[in-house]
Amino acid sequence: MLCQKWCEKELKNESQDKLYPKVAASRPMEWNGNHSSVTMFVLRGLSDKKELQLILFPIFLGIYLVTLIWNLGLVLLIRMDSQLHTPMYFFLSFLSFIDICYSSSISPRMLSDFLKDEKMISFIACATQYFIAAWMGLAECCLLAAMAYDRYVAIGSPLQYSAIMAPGLCGKMVTGACVIGFLSSLSLTVSCFHLYYCGPNIIQHFFCDLPQIIPLSCSNPFITQIILLLAAIFVVFGSLLVILLSYGFIVASILKISSGKGSAKAFNTCASHLATVTLFFGTALCVYMRPSSSHSKKQDKVLAAFYIILIPMLNPLIYSLRNKEIKEAFKRVIKRTTY
Numbered sequence: 498m499l500c501q502k503w504c505e506k507e508l509k510n511e512s513q514d515k516l517y518p519k520v521a522a523s524r525p526m527e528w529n530g531n532h533s534s535v536t537m538f539v540l541r542g543l544s545d546k547k548e549l550q551l552i553l554f555p556i557f558l559g560i561y562l563v564t565l566i567w568n569l570g571l572v573l574l575i576r577m578d579s580q581l582h583t584p585m586y587f588f589l590s591f592l593s594f595i596d597i598c599y600s601s602s603i604s605p606r607m608l609s610d611f612l613k614d615e616k617m618i619s620f621i622a623c624a625t626q627y628f629i630a631a632w633m634g635l636a637e638c639c640l641l642a643a644m645a646y647d648r649y650v651a652i653g654s655p656l657q658y659s660a661i662m663a664p665g666l667c668g669k670m671v672t673g674a675c676v677i678g679f680l681s682s683l684s685l686t687v688s689c690f691h692l693y694y695c696g697p698n699i700i701q702h703f704f705c706d707l708p709q710i711i712p713l714s715c716s717n718p719f720i721t722q723i724i725l726l727l728a729a730i731f732v733v734f735g736s737l738l739v740i741l742l743s744y745g746f747i748v749a750s751i752l753k754i755s756s757g758k759g760s761a762k763a764f765n766t767c768a769s770h771l772a773t774v775t776l777f778f779g780t781a782l783c784v785y786m787r788p789s790s791s792h793s794k795k796q797d798k799v800l801a802a803f804y805i806i807l808i809p810m811l812n813p814l815i816y817s818l819r820n821k822e823i824k825e826a827f828k829r830v831i832k833r834t835t836y
Contacts, residue, residue, distance in 0.1 A: 539699045568593035
């Protein structure tokens with residue numbers, strides 16, 4: 498059975514070599530007895546067309562620069578203005594920090610690949626890219642759940658809000674989100690890149706993504722798939738469950754408010770967070786929950802580019818454009834800087 502499986506991988510590798518002879522000729526490998534170990538992966542990128550890649554380069558470069566400027570500016574604004582030193586903006590500053598790291602783990606590499614004919618990435622670089630991206634993505638899931646709980650306490654128990662959401666609790670929630678994301682990402686990365694890769698090395702994506710890497714393995718990926726399933730259940734769906742429960746209690750609290758003005762104000766405090774949650778979880782679930790096929794791979798790339806590249810840029814805009822406190826804080830900072 499092992500010989501049959503290896504032969505099937507070799508036949509698949511030969512067919513890929515015929516389709517991509519230039520890539521096959523440059524595939525670095527290390528020989529170990531009768532088997533070979535892949536040391537480099539090939540990223541197919543967003544598109545195979547060179548003209549389209551040259552068009553996409555300035556677009557995604559602009560998006561990445563706006564992402565860095567907006568998120569970094571929001572972090573600095575929250576740190577500089579004392580009136581924004583509240584739990585809501587404390588969580589928001591860490592969300593912006595995570596978005597910076599999340600986007601930076603993939604965007605620079607993707608931008609450089611737009612200008613390359615052969616998009617090669619080493620085994621270690623691929624593992625590092627996935628580890629950081631998964632860490633930030635899973636940490637953001639947990640942080641969005643913490644922000645949903647914060648909004649529930651603010652609306653459901655406004656008089657006890659300051660006592661419940663003390664700085665110590667907020668710090669523990671952020672630390673917990675980072676630790677959960679780190680441990681989950683570490684277990685996924687170690688289990689995936691500990692597998693044996695003996696032949697096919699073409700990743701049908703613009704970054705190192707676990708569902709695209711596991712099929713390239715020549716060994717049994719059962720343990721990796723179990724760890725991936727557990728991470729999805731406990732971290733992703735667990736965070737989504739906390740968010741749904743929090744918003745269920747929020748809706749119940751809003752319905753108890755007699756005045757329409759009070760209900761509208763309570764809803765406005767959740768609108769930005771709800772939009773962020775819908776965009777992040779909606780696109781991620783569309784990519785990873787539907788069955789894969791050759792037709793859906795291009796759609797998956799577009800959706801992945803949306804939640805990895807565009808959402809980190811949109812988050813600070815969503816929280817800033819309709820937020821009077823941030824606008825007033827920005828004016829105060831400008832006045833202090835100018836005068």
